[in-house]
Amino acid sequence: MSESSVISHQSSVAEQPLDGEPVARVLVAGASGFTGALAAQLVWAHPRLELARVTARSEVGTPLERLYPRYRVPLALEELDPDRAGDCDAAIVAYPHGAAAPVVAALRERGLKVVDLSADFRFRDLDEYRRWYGDPAAPELAAEAVYGLTELYRERIAGAELVANPGCYPTATVLALAPLAERGLIEDVVVDAKSGVSGAGRGGGERLHFVSVDENFTPYGTDGHRHRPEIAQELKALGADVPLTFVPHLLPIDQGELVSCYARLRDPAGGDLEELYRERYAAEPFVELTDQAPGVREVRDTNLCRIHVVREEGSGRALVFAAIDNLWKGASGQAVQNLNLMLGLAETEGLE
């Protein structure tokens, strides 16, 4: 974003800090956007992965660190040439919805394992996809894609060639509600979600101009947001096919996302919710329960999801709050988490 660029790097900087022979050579496509750039940075700093190429549809030839001085990736952006991508083992694709599918298809043809950050392969029901995003460009790949919410589908992800990385809101919301949904405890649910501006991407024009966002706070998508059907699909897959209200709001911060979930319970007088959540997530390296509602600042620049659950006696509702960094667990961090599994690495490698 800034135009300053380092002119005095130590030579050591130009080499990746690899820990022995890399396990895979990774291409990041769409690295000029927020999530693609962070994916490139995470792969660059990963002890077992080699960042082979970074590509983009604009600003070809520009070193990534000039676009993102806050990151440290000295590679220059290339144009994506699938025919030359065969020297890579895997790819993270960070293209907009619709544009992603053809690129994913081309990379899959060359045998690369792919984690796709777009919505193009997230929907099990292509009609539902069509309703929100238009005609799917590579419907034949939908069947092989695994929905990449790691904590729910770990084993299938480990065996997948194509992973559809979840949206940021679905990630936080489904993690927040899964323990209730799996037990059939939800009657209906309201999800009031808030995200930092990086979740809206690098474009956005005047709506994301500093002056528009600063000291402001605004609901959006109140007539229907694309993440709603994705959340509904996942809750339904867990057994909770229930009325769902989902409203996102724009926070005047850079990174960070909080979902506040209000679930009317089937069994209002039932068991210890905190205990239920604790057991459900006992083995999860990136899910932490907190004894009070978490602030988004706690999880900034981490792959953590921090959750607080409390039963409200008067209303018979469970209140569940989940905080993530929308760029990490909500996008590129989870992408690397999934890629680790697909490549046989420890899930946490490069993310701590």
Add this chain to the structure above:
Amino acid sequence: MSESSVISHQSSVAEQPLDGEPVARVLVAGASGFTGALAAQLVWAHPRLELARVTARSEVGTPLERLYPRYRVPLALEELDPDRAGDCDAAIVAYPHGAAAPVVAALRERGLKVVDLSADFRFRDLDEYRRWYGDPAAPELAAEAVYGLTELYRERIAGAELVANPGCYPTATVLALAPLAERGLIEDVVVDAKSGVSGAGRGGGERLHFVSVDENFTPYGTDGHRHRPEIAQELKALGADVPLTFVPHLLPIDQGELVSCYARLRDPAGGDLEELYRERYAAEPFVELTDQAPGVREVRDTNLCRIHVVREEGSGRALVFAAIDNLWKGASGQAVQNLNLMLGLAETEGLE
């Protein structure tokens, strides 16, 4: 808050910009806090009111403009002496809960009309007050106090000697829900509220240190917030004695408050909600309906409440969003609005 102070005022500045003979001499007690200081500023700039005294429990002798250079009140803070308050006709009291009641009682004894910003006289049921705030200090005054949500109780406020100014969250929430509540349309309701930091007051220690709040966003009061029973009381008074969930969150901004209300409707297929709201608030000078959800920046430094209502077909809920400036319509602006009525002035005087 800053320590800089003007040393070269024009002589004209030291005089209030009054428009003819003032209608009343007004004392502002507790003027060193955020709401008291704004109340003093609004009275100072009011064309028909004379700001007679500003008092505080600390920093006596300091000109108010030294504490708040952003305001322009050259009066020095005095210690409150009720015996000398008899030269005033009215007072706005901005003391903390519990400390306010004795001051209000003393000023009422001297015949002043009072708008009280604390919770001390807001509750019709003293037991409910006791549950959240402790023993009431002046229970005998409770009966004469009128709840100061102007749009609901305008006539009673005009005839009142003591007005209990509502909390900021109750103001926004009850304005958002009144049209539904009055028609008996609400089955249950979730209120997800967000406020800027000035709503938490001038104290607060490390919790409100810039570093704690900046780039953060946190729910609070998840085990019960004092504004919940106040909202419940008012909804019930309108006929909506229904399950209510209320959770506030802290926004990393100075001024501004948004409540997102999710009301399950008794009659999901019923009439035009926008039309209902439009009619209900057609004559209100400070309530405006918007065709999309409002951002809090739109109402900053105004006494406006902007509301957007939309029916969600799938869930049978009404989504209602209301934005106010917590220091204005949520506190000192509404106090002046009420004081105008109590003194026979136009409600909007000094607020546009």
Add this chain to the structure above:
Amino acid sequence: MSESSVISHQSSVAEQPLDGEPVARVLVAGASGFTGALAAQLVWAHPRLELARVTARSEVGTPLERLYPRYRVPLALEELDPDRAGDCDAAIVAYPHGAAAPVVAALRERGLKVVDLSADFRFRDLDEYRRWYGDPAAPELAAEAVYGLTELYRERIAGAELVANPGCYPTATVLALAPLAERGLIEDVVVDAKSGVSGAGRGGGERLHFVSVDENFTPYGTDGHRHRPEIAQELKALGADVPLTFVPHLLPIDQGELVSCYARLRDPAGGDLEELYRERYAAEPFVELTDQAPGVREVRDTNLCRIHVVREEGSGRALVFAAIDNLWKGASGQAVQNLNLMLGLAETEGLE
């Protein structure tokens, strides 16, 4: 900036709050940008001016209050047609540099008094203009234009038909240094300037995206900024033709500007600087001296310039700090201040 729009205005809102018969009908050209929109709002709320038209080169037909819900101007943007502008008495033009001059020329031909916010008529030396901005489009008008730093050129402004409103940095800097410059006290001077993002305008692309600016702070124009020659011209006009270093920085705030001036003095041991400044600005309604360095928040949404001066014994320098709101005293506020003078009104009308 936001897209929400009020649908329930009181009828009273659609009329300007005029105080008797208006003195002039005013057109604001370029009202879709930050400074043009504020100029429209200030004229709208002005007790003696009628806002006749608001025009823009894009978004014609859109009510201004839809683009800027924080303002309250219900007029719709029109295309500028100079031939129909004859029904106006005066205009404020808020076009980009280069584009402004032809518009100003066309309005002057129809007899309108004009305050121009661009740099097109600020330079006495057209070669200097050419060096920074390119060929002047209406060089014949340069001679009649008066530089609109009100505190320096009040009388000439009162008699002018065309006023070139100063840049925001020159306004703060020249006010900060004028008392020293007029006495010939400056040997050389460093000006370290900082401005909020609204000073950079509504465009700006990724450089002004929230994510680029938030939690950041960056110098810019370090190889030469256009406001430097304008400052140099004005200091020279006051007698201070001295080495000048000027570096602006971008603050992560909306509105507000501070210049920190470090002037090496000709007479380091000389008189009382504070006294000098106090006398110089004793009669100025919008210049205030403070006993400590001012924060920009103090002058937000005001036409004030607050100045603090201190002599540093060790270095023989005067340190002078001046804070303004870049959109008000740095642009549209000063434009109205000048327009008041040109129309024979009190300078402060509509600005307090």
Add this chain to the structure above:
Amino acid sequence: MSESSVISHQSSVAEQPLDGEPVARVLVAGASGFTGALAAQLVWAHPRLELARVTARSEVGTPLERLYPRYRVPLALEELDPDRAGDCDAAIVAYPHGAAAPVVAALRERGLKVVDLSADFRFRDLDEYRRWYGDPAAPELAAEAVYGLTELYRERIAGAELVANPGCYPTATVLALAPLAERGLIEDVVVDAKSGVSGAGRGGGERLHFVSVDENFTPYGTDGHRHRPEIAQELKALGADVPLTFVPHLLPIDQGELVSCYARLRDPAGGDLEELYRERYAAEPFVELTDQAPGVREVRDTNLCRIHVVREEGSGRALVFAAIDNLWKGASGQAVQNLNLMLGLAETEGLE
């Protein structure tokens, strides 16, 4: 700062991620403040150091991660007992000025190597210390202390038992000016410095309340700041005993510091400044030159100092801009950098 706390840590979290046998056991004293807490976090995450104890003068018994959920240090704060500190090899002391010296003396007596973050041992001239901070508490230790600006005193630091870590402003300023000062090129210099709020520490009361800082920007210490004599001492040590003006300003951000240095040159027409800086810092792992002025966001959460230098032809000045993270290179990061040297480790260990 927040009160939420994790209740479901994986067991692995409670152990440090050490890379083999640790080289030293480290105590962090004063870990409840901003710099102490970050020092604890850096030692905790350090592959070769064991975080043995964290102590504080308040909140004893509280796990550090409860005070700072953004960090991950599960150790509880202890009261400092020097007699039990003998099981440690080294300490980082983050006490306020004046309070630090006795603690440092006690730890030195038990044989610990100490990096002290206070000003207590920074001054070579005790009278200068006395003038700004009062009587030194352990003057006998002053002689053995080495000033810890790593890039200037690397070898002496490696052999030191006690290192006085520099102030944040002196760190950035001296790194910015050293290449010029060492060559005797500076005639005089103005340093306009800006720091995020974390530089002012965890206390601060209303001055650092979110509402005081938000959307504000204020100069401070304009009548003399304690970092000025420290900068003067270090410039003089490099040969530049010249007039120095230093004015800090408070930025409305959390972490980040920029110094803008305006140095009048002895030899205005002389050599290539960029080349001079490039050579001077060619071997430095944490100093990077940039081709444009750096933004503070680029170096956030890093130990980097990014510098941009440009010669201004007209004024004969060098403009030098240096950006650091005040908590990292300006405090705790540099402390670990120094500790690494004192313990024979690579300087960059645990800091990349």
